[in-house]
Amino acid sequence: MSFVINTIICLAVIAGAAWAFRRLGQYGTANAPQYRDMPFGVAFGYVLALVVLVWLALAYVASLSSDTAVANKFFFLGVAINGFILFSIAAWLFRMFGCHVGTQRTRKLFRAMPLTASFGVMIILIYAILAIFAPVIAPYGQDEILQGVAANIIPGGDPALGGDPAFPLGTDQIGRDIMSRLIYGAQNTVGIAFATTLLAFFIGGSLGFLAAVVGGWTDQVLSRGVDVLMAIPSLIFALLLMTIASVWSARLGIPLTVFMVLIIAVIDSTRVFRLARAVGQNIVVMDYIEAAKLRGEGMWYLVFREILPNATAPLLAEFGLRFCFVFLTIAALSFLGVGIQPPLADWGTMVRDSAAFINYAQFAPKAALTPLLAAGAIALLTVAVNFVVDWMLHRSSGLKE
Amino acid sequence: MGNVLSIILQRLALGLLTLLIVSIVIFVAVNMLPGDFAELILGQGATPEAVKSIREDLGLDQSLVSRYFGWLGGMLTGDLGTSFAQLNFQTNMGGGAGKTVAQQIAPRFANTMFLAMVTAAIAVPVAVTLGILAALYRNTIFDRAANIFTLSSISSPEFFMAYVLILFLAVLNPILPSLSNIYDGMAFSDRLNKSLLPALTLTLVVTAHMMRMTRAAIINLLASPYIEMARLKGMSPMRVIVKHALPNALAPIINVVALNLAYLITGVVVVEVVFVYPGIGQLFVDSVKIRDIPVVQACCLIFAAAYILLNLTADIMSILSNPRLRHPK
Numbered sequence: 001m002s003f004v005i006n007t008i009i010c011l012a013v014i015a016g017a018a019w020a021f022r023r024l025g026q027y028g029t030a031n032a033p034q035y036r037d038m039p040f041g042v043a044f045g046y047v048l049a050l051v052v053l054v055w056l057a058l059a060y061v062a063s064l065s066s067d068t069a070v071a072n073k074f075f076f077l078g079v080a081i082n083g084f085i086l087f088s089i090a091a092w093l094f095r096m097f098g099c100h101v102g103t104q105r106t107r108k109l110f111r112a113m114p115l116t117a118s119f120g121v122m123i124i125l126i127y128a129i130l131a132i133f134a135p136v137i138a139p140y141g142q143d144e145i146l147q148g149v150a151a152n153i154i155p156g157g158d159p160a161l162g163g164d165p166a167f168p169l170g171t172d173q174i175g176r177d178i179m180s181r182l183i184y185g186a187q188n189t190v191g192i193a194f195a196t197t198l199l200a201f202f203i204g205g206s207l208g209f210l211a212a213v214v215g216g217w218t219d220q221v222l223s224r225g226v227d228v229l230m231a232i233p234s235l236i237f238a239l240l241l242m243t244i245a246s247v248w249s250a251r252l253g254i255p256l257t258v259f260m261v262l263i264i265a266v267i268d269s270t271r272v273f274r275l276a277r278a279v280g281q282n283i284v285v286m287d288y289i290e291a292a293k294l295r296g297e298g299m300w301y302l303v304f305r306e307i308l309p310n311a312t313a314p315l316l317a318e319f320g321l322r323f324c325f326v327f328l329t330i331a332a333l334s335f336l337g338v339g340i341q342p343p344l345a346d347w348g349t350m351v352r353d354s355a356a357f358i359n360y361a362q363f364a365p366k367a368a369l370t371p372l373l374a375a376g377a378i379a380l381l382t383v384a385v386n387f388v389v390d391w392m393l394h395r396s397s398g399l400k401e
Numbered sequence: 402m403g404n405v406l407s408i409i410l411q412r413l414a415l416g417l418l419t420l421l422i423v424s425i426v427i428f429v430a431v432n433m434l435p436g437d438f439a440e441l442i443l444g445q446g447a448t449p450e451a452v453k454s455i456r457e458d459l460g461l462d463q464s465l466v467s468r469y470f471g472w473l474g475g476m477l478t479g480d481l482g483t484s485f486a487q488l489n490f491q492t493n494m495g496g497g498a499g500k501t502v503a504q505q506i507a508p509r510f511a512n513t514m515f516l517a518m519v520t521a522a523i524a525v526p527v528a529v530t531l532g533i534l535a536a537l538y539r540n541t542i543f544d545r546a547a548n549i550f551t552l553s554s555i556s557s558p559e560f561f562m563a564y565v566l567i568l569f570l571a572v573l574n575p576i577l578p579s580l581s582n583i584y585d586g587m588a589f590s591d592r593l594n595k596s597l598l599p600a601l602t603l604t605l606v607v608t609a610h611m612m613r614m615t616r617a618a619i620i621n622l623l624a625s626p627y628i629e630m631a632r633l634k635g636m637s638p639m640r641v642i643v644k645h646a647l648p649n650a651l652a653p654i655i656n657v658v659a660l661n662l663a664y665l666i667t668g669v670v671v672v673e674v675v676f677v678y679p680g681i682g683q684l685f686v687d688s689v690k691i692r693d694i695p696v697v698q699a700c701c702l703i704f705a706a707a708y709i710l711l712n713l714t715a716d717i718m719s720i721l722s723n724p725r726l727r728h729p730k
Binding site: 003039041042045049072073076116227228229231232233234235236237239240241242243244246247248324328331332335336337338348351355358359361362368371372375376378379382383385386387390 | 700
């Protein structure tokens with residue numbers, strides 16, 4: 001209860017300070033329009049932002065304090081602030097790099113890019129490199145159980161805490177190197193999500209264009225079928241189908257992951273179908289399609305050589321969003337224990353396996369980093385993709401208001 | 402008025418039809434299971450007699466169509482069948498009739514509804530206010546910050562948000578409990594306290610969506626001529642929003658709220674697992690893991706029904722609040 005009262009008092013103080021701030025500004029600048037016309041909400045916002053910034057700075061200082069109880073409490077804020085600053089600088093440097101290196105076109109692209117988008121592009125590149133070269137980069141195998149190594153999930157490899165410098169992020173409960181598993185996670189989780197999205201786009205895209213080109217009964221049947229599939233929440237439907245697939249996979253000896261890719265691709269292709277059909281319908285009425293039809297081109301040619309190239313822009317933005325969605329669905333399924341199966345390293349499973357360590361954060365904050373690292377890896381990629389897509393949409397819509 | 406009524410009835414009928422087709426889809430999906438339910442229930446070492454008795458119990462000797470109608474009839478009268486786990490226990494250990502699926506689901510359904518309502522009570526006012534503010538002060542630092550924050554929270558997985566909240570609000574600063582062990586006959590304040598952290602997690606996820614959509618709706622509206630007119634005649638910005646923009650934005654906002662509550666349904670599953678909240682989502686995941694088909698089927702149908710209902714509400718609300726949709730050309 002005292003927490004609520006404190007919050008209310010804080011808000012009241014900030015409100016008072018905001019009023020004083022505006023008043024002072026009016027006196028100090030001889031009623032300059034900037035202060036005269038400032039709504040109270042704006043003044044409140046300024047003061048609130050100032051308070052938050054000061055508090056963050058104080059918290060950062062506290063995280064460096066020598067008193068362990070205090071330092072532990074603010075350890076995570078310290079890490080978050082460090083990460084934020086580090087990534088901002090990296091994104092800025094990356095943009096600088098892009099502005100000066102490369103062809104004229106990419107340089108121009110980078111110059112007009114907001115910092116969030118360059119951050120996104122940078123993260124995506126890093127993930128792609130990690131995913132492709134995982135076996136080269138990772139020091140150990142993903143399912144390699146290291147003999148004679150004590151399980152120690154505390155990152156840092158500090159021998160004083162029982163760690164081993166050979167394992168910078170520690171080893172998990174059954175003695176696998178966590179860093180290697182995180183790197184392989186990029187390959188498995190991101191790779192599988194990417195393959196699933198591609199499959200979803202192939203199914204949804206071709207059926208959507210088909211519906212747009214053929215129309216009539218084919219269109220009706222496909223559209224109503226998609227409507228029905230979309231009436232079931234996608235995660236729920238995926239879980240239902242995974243239940244059934246788990247029985248089949250045991251019987252047929254096909255890995256469950258294959259079923260998962262198929263199931264999620266089919267569920268997700270419904271959303272792609274809607275978009276592809278809508279975009280396709282706008283293209284089908286164009287004259288050049290008519291001309292192609294009169295030339296006697298076949299369906300295959302119409303869909304892939306005439307419609308597809310003209311629908312790339314909206315489909316590409318959608319691809320980013322769909323990828324995020326698929327990626328999160330797979331992570332959620334793995335987290336719930338029915339997605340990507342061990343021994344494949346996967347971030348969702350890693351979070352679930354090490355989640356309990358969060359409860360030790362008060363005394364050993366580093367122990368709680370392990371589950372957050374895996375979950376953070378998921379969040380970072382989706383945030384990055386979303387930033388890039390946001391920028392792409394902004395650019396293509398020409399919203400400059 | 403009769404026109405409105407007929408439109409609503411039409412939508413309701415359409416919703417029911419959708420639900421019926423969804424139930425067929427779920428039933429067919431479940432019947433794609435290989436082999437026999439009875440073997441699935443009893444495991445590998447079942448005796449032939451036990452298998453036979455369960456087959457008769459479940460009516461597996463009947464045809465697919467008659468089984469579907471039996472199941473559907475059961476669903477409509479509230480008889481959701483008996484869970485495999487319970488059946489297995491009864492057959493192998495003896496003993497009287499265990500809990501039916503309906504008895505298992507009912508209290509959990511109430512818990513989940515409670516969680517959803519707490520979430521909605523927090524999220525809707527916060528999201529709408531923030532959305533209006535972001536629209537008002539668009540392209541300022543506040544708007545940018547809000548944009549980055551909401552984008553990040555939309556794109557983070559629910560369990561990441563949940564663990565971050567646990568870390569800061571339950572472990573480092575013990576303000577709220579990190580486990581939601583809710584039971585019957587709990588005091589309301591206790592219950593609220595226990596379910597606040599899951600509700601906050603869901604709020605974070607839903608608010609971001611809702612806020613972005615509200616912002617877009619209001620910005621769309623602020624470009625219309627009558628807002629320009631109100632501004633030109635010297636109304637204060639707040640009055641322009643409250644008197645002119647908000648009544649017209651109500652339709653899209655209600656739509657946004659309903660759609661996001663529908664989105665909640667998916668979010669609830671993961672969040673309930675993280676916080677061990679005894680809701681329907683957790684039951685669903687547990688049943689998926691042990692392949693308890695009747696429970697999975699029933700939960701799936703309930704989720705789908707709630708989803709369809711909320712989407713239907715959004716549809717009807719937007720028709721009610723927008724005269725243009727009431728008179729289709």
